[in-house]
Amino acid sequence: MKILCAPASPYSSKVRMAARYLELDATEIRVDTNAGPAILVDNNPLGKIPTVLTDDGVSVFDSVAIMHYFGRLKGKQLYPSKxxxxxxxxxxxxxxxxxxxxxxxxxxxxxxxxxxxxxxxxxxxxxxxxxxxxxxxxxxxxxxxxxxxxxxxxxxxxxxxxxxxxxxxxxxxxxxxxxxxxxxxxxxxxxxxxxxxx
Ligand SMILES: N[C@@H](CCC(=O)N[C@@H](CS)C(=O)NCC(=O)O)C(=O)O
The missing domain is CATH 1.20.1050.10 (Glutathione S-transferase Yfyf (Class Pi); Chain A, domain 2)
Structure with a gap:
């Protein structure tokens, strides 16, 4: 799995922390949204970060959808169950x-x-x-x-x-x-x- 992100981005920081907390196997790829590189705009029509590329070739955004995707990967450990x-x-x-x-x-x-x-x-x-x-x-x-x-x-x-x-x-x-x-x-x-x- 790849996380397209940038060091200053707060929404990226949120999902990077969650990935680390859940011990997910994720590679961070830094992208410059101003430059709009193909890896970003081809996977997220909004050209925004964070965007996650799953191992199955699916792209997931925005950060909230990513958080819930991560949570499901790890058996619902990212949000309280009650x-x-x-x-x-x-x-x-x-x-x-x-x-x-x-x-x-x-x-x-x-x-x-x-x-x-x-x-x-x-x-x-x-x-x-x-x-x-x-x-x-x-x-x-x-x-x-x-x-x-x-x-x-x-x-x-x-x-x-x-x-x-x-x-x-x-x-x-x-x-x-x-x-x-x-x-x-x-x-x-x-x-x-x-x-x-x-
Ligand atoms: N609601 C989105 C917001 C994402 C967002 O606005 N990210 C900023 C970077 S912190 C971005 O990609 N900006 C570039 C742009 O809007 O073109 C989320 O939660 O992921």
């Missing part, structure tokens, strides 16, 4: 991925527009959602118990991405999340290697 806990984990993942969507919208607004066309109210609107999401997470800190699940990996990837691209803009108001990140790293030491990095 309904309530499972919903909690899935909603946590949705919230964290949603925060990443906002962060990416900000990064892309600055990266792809000419400076005079950058629309600050759009950036402010996205950032407001990020802060609201982080506030919610700070008061509903997910427990890191014996088993890790998809929601934990999503949160770890999101915080890692904030650390990479938005340093100094969120930590002071969300020290609980810094504490959470430390606890997570103790539980999953490969975090330092697999978190988003530039």
């Amino acid at each position: 309904n309530g806990k499972r919903t909690e984990a899935e909603v946590l993942e949705a919230l964290c991925d949603g925060i990443c969507d906002c962060l990416l919208a900000i990064v892309y607004e600055r990266r792809f527009r000419d400076e005079e066309k950058i629309h600050q109210p759009w950036i402010d609107r996205q950032w407001k959602k990020v802060v609201s999401g982080l506030n919610h997470l700070s008061v509903h800190l997910p427990k890191v118990g014996k088993k890790l699940h998809g929601g934990h990996f999503a949160l770890a990837a999101t915080l890692g991405y904030l650390d990479l691209r938005f340093k100094g803009q969120w930590e002071a108001e969300h020290s609980e999340l810094i504490g959470w990140m430390r606890t997570f790293e103790k539980k999953f030491p490969a975090y330092s290697e697999l978190k988003p990095q530039g």
Whole structure:
């Protein structure tokens, strides 16, 4: 199995952590989405990462579909089996991925527009959602118990991405999340290697 990914991508980081946690036999292939290489666009019409190429020649995307695919490969070990806990984990993942969507919208607004066309109210609107999401997470800190699940990996990837691209803009108001990140790293030491990095 191959994971098409990039080191800075938070959704890639989430699925790379999950693959490592589940001890899957997966080869990471770094791709540059801007260049749109054939291996990516021929397998994912959206040209986005992460994209997984299975040994049976199937391509799987987006990151949520990949997480559930991984979970099924390993006998449902990536999400809690009880309904309530499972919903909690899935909603946590949705919230964290949603925060990443906002962060990416900000990064892309600055990266792809000419400076005079950058629309600050759009950036402010996205950032407001990020802060609201982080506030919610700070008061509903997910427990890191014996088993890790998809929601934990999503949160770890999101915080890692904030650390990479938005340093100094969120930590002071969300020290609980810094504490959470430390606890997570103790539980999953490969975090330092697999978190988003530039
Ligand atoms: N909802 C998708 C989002 C994937 C995504 O936006 N990935 C970014 C990199 S972090 C990407 O591929 N961007 C390139 C593009 O949008 O063209 C997922 O969860 O996998």
